[in-house]
Amino acid sequence: MSVNPVHQTELDTLLAISSGLNSTGGNDRLKNIMHQLLNDLCKTIKQFDVTDEEFWVAVNYLNELGGRQEAALLAAGLGLEHYLDMRADEKEAASGNEVGTPRTIEGPLYVANAPLSEGFARMDDGKEQAETMWLQGQVTDMNGKPVAGAIVDIWHANTLGGYSFFDQSQSEYNLRRRIRTGDDGRYTVRSIVPCGYGCPPDGPTQKLLTAIGRHGNRPAHVHFFVSAPGYKHLTTQINLNGDEYLWDDFAFATRAELIADPVKITDAAVARERDLNGEHT
Ligand code: MBD
Ligand code: FE
Incomplete structure (x- = not known):
């Protein structure tokens, strides 16, 4: 040329x-x-x-995107937030440092200062008809040694895919909690099984996705920040296995190592064995 x-x-x-x-x-x-x-x-x-017309359509689009506060949502949908993870992974691999649980994107729906408790939290406000979900985990260092006093900051959607603060129908900090780990590094959460998220159908992000032939859906997932003094901050998620969008996430956040296989527990004895006895509630 x-x-x-x-x-x-x-x-x-x-x-x-x-x-x-x-x-x-x-x-x-x-x-x-x-x-x-x-x-x-x-x-x-x-x-x-x-054309001039196309140019001004784009300018007006940016105004609409900002007006609806969807700039970060579009960044996720265009894969740009995932690209930041790809770069961080690359740098980590090049550094030769050991890698623990893989990172994945934060997304645009985190809210700071969720209620903080020790070792256990119930995350749902009990107002929604939903299946109970228990999460149990352990924060360890790279040698598998438990990390006491780690903060596990968890947030996820309700059964309609909505997040408190963004979905005005939910109570404040519903499905958002911080749990501090005890000496064994463990935490337990009682919550409800979330549904996948879909972009607001009338919003600018969905409008662009539709215009390029894409959907705006995420599989059911649970977000985590894990932090402890002297350790690098981890931003990650788990995806619930079986969701139709598991490998078709509009935000590209799914990683094989982060897929959780839900186990359905109906036997009271098994629940007791796993310390899911409701005494915490
Ligand atoms: C979400 O819940 C989310 O996690 C991301 C990355 C984008 C939109 C909604
Ligand atoms: Fe999310």
């Missing part, structure tokens, strides 16, 4: 000025990133001969 050298020079000049490269002051890294982004954008406009 031949380029008109005069035109090319004019574009270079324009972008050098518009990205701030020609100015004193400001942040150099930001200038360089803006310069590259604007260059790539102009290249795309030229390559597809983007």
Whole structure:
């Protein structure tokens, strides 16, 4: 492809000025990133001969996306948040450090400062007709030694795929809890089985996904932050096996090592054996 050298020079000049490269002051890294982004954008406009109408549709789309606070949702849907995980994994592999439970994306629906308790929490407010879900886990270091005093911050959706704070029909901090591990590093949670999440059907994220022939659904999952003094923070999730979207997550968060096989317990003796006796409630 031949380029008109005069035109090319004019574009270079324009972008050098518009990205701030020609100015004193400001942040150099930001200038360089803006310069590259604007260059790539102009290249795309030229390559597809983007019309004025298409351009302003895109600008209005960004306004709508911000207005609905869906920028982070779109970042997940476009795989960009997962790409950050891919990069972090790559760097970790290159560092030669041992890797524990794999990370996966946080997503846009975390809320800080959930109620904190020791060793056990009931996460649901009891207002929803749902199947009971117990989660038991242990935080260990890379040698398998239990980590006492770790904070396990858990959040998940209800049976309609909705998250408290974003779904106004739920009570504050419903299905959001922090549990501090005891000396054995263990924690137990009583909650309800979540359903998968779907993007708001009338929102800008779903609109774009539909326009490119994609769906906006996630399989049923439970989010975790795990942290302890002196240890790297872990952001991860588990996916419940059997969900139709298990390997078709619109946000690309599923990892083989993070699939949990739910076990249905109907026998009271088995429940007692596993310390799922309801005494905690
Ligand atoms: C979610 O619940 C979620 O976890 C992600 C990543 C995106 C949208 C909704
Ligand atoms: Fe989620």
